Amino acid sequence: MAVDEDWYEWHRPYDDPGSPLAARLLVVQRHISDWLDTRPGELLTCVSACAGQGRDLLGVLESRPDARRVRARLIESDARNVAAAEAHIARAGLTGVEVLRADAGDLGNYSGAIPADLVLFAGVLGNVTDADARRSVAAFPALCAAGGTVIWTRTRADPDLTPAIRGWLSGEGFEELAFEAPPNATFSVGVHRLTVPPSALTSGRIFTFVR
Numbered sequence: 610m611a612v613d614e615d616w617y618e619w620h621r622p623y624d625d626p627g628s629p630l631a632a633r634l635l636v637v638q639r640h641i642s643d644w645l646d647t648r649p650g651e652l653l654t655c656v657s658a659c660a661g662q663g664r665d666l667l668g669v670l671e672s673r674p675d676a677r678r679v680r681a682r683l684i685e686s687d688a689r690n691v692a693a694a695e696a697h698i699a700r701a702g703l704t705g706v707e708v709l710r711a712d713a714g715d716l717g718n719y720s721g722a723i724p725a726d727l728v729l730f731a732g733v734l735g736n737v738t739d740a741d742a743r744r745s746v747a748a749f750p751a752l753c754a755a756g757g758t759v760i761w762t763r764t765r766a767d768p769d770l771t772p773a774i775r776g777w778l779s780g781e782g783f784e785e786l787a788f789e790a791p792p793n794a795t796f797s798v799g800v801h802r803l804t805v806p807p808s809a810l811t812s813g814r815i816f817t818f819v820r
Contacts, residue, residue, distance in 0.1 A: 614818075623664055633762060633796045636789055637665045637731050640760050640800050644727060645673065655681035656722045656752065657729035658713035659818075663694040663706075665731055671701035681706045682722035684713040714741075714816040716748065724754035724807050730761040731798075733816065739770060741816035746777040748815045750808040757803045759783065766795045775799065 623630050645653070657666055660683035670676040683706065685691050691710045698706050711718040713733070728749060734742045742763075749759050759778075763771050775785060782805030790797040 623662075629794050629796055632791070632794060633731075633798065634664060634668070636791075636796075636798045637729075637760060637762065638669050640787065640798065641666060641669045641727070641729075642673075644758055644760075644800075645669070645675070645679075648726070649675075651678065651726075653679050653726045654722070654724075654754065655679060655727040655729065656719060656725040657681065657683045657731070659731075659733050659736075660685045660690075660694065660708070660713075660729070661687075661732065662690050663697060663708070666729060667694065667697045667701060667703065667706070670703055670706070671697075676701075676703060677705055679705055682719075683708045684711055684718055684722075686710060686712050714814050714818070716751075716810060716812055716815060719752060719810065723752050723810065724757065725752060726754050726757050728752045728757060728759045730759060732762060734761055734763040734770070734774065736818045737816040738819055739773075742770060742774060743777060745815045746774060746781060748811075749778070749783070750781055750803060750805065751810040753803045753807055755803070755807055757807070758786070759799075759801050759803075761799050761801075763797055763799075764795050765790060765797050771797050771799070781805075 623634055663683045683694055691708050694708045765771055778801045783801035784804050785801050787800040
């Protein structure tokens, strides 16, 4: 994890409705809500990498009467963000959600939370090297349950890696359900579903933040 970024302060623009981060958050939340609606009544599992304060998933679950059917792990290394997420969980009564203060780049920290029906990779692929982005996508089939969905984000600022990421996902056996790239912003949000059998989880590191 990069040491020159204050990841707690990084979250402040979420509180500004006019910020790109706030706009991206709404798109991610909409796709999480839509995903839940496509699987009504099922017990579902979710894991969120570099979850920050968990605003995407927690913001959806706190407003849903069916939130208790979701079991989730948020993986986040910043202590203040972990505390903010835990406070949000307590306020919302989301007893099925846990926060693990750990490095999401280490596959060992996913043990016990995968295979997951939903994998959230929001705010990750834009803060790692291209090689680590490729390595992360290659690990997605091991993080997902059969038919699992990945929601990911990435900036489209030059050099735009999103065409390559979408191609990598296809090569790993994922079907693209959605790709949103608003013309008035540089962020993009992708939604992909695994169409091949999940692979076995290996050990090791898939990414390190470089921002």
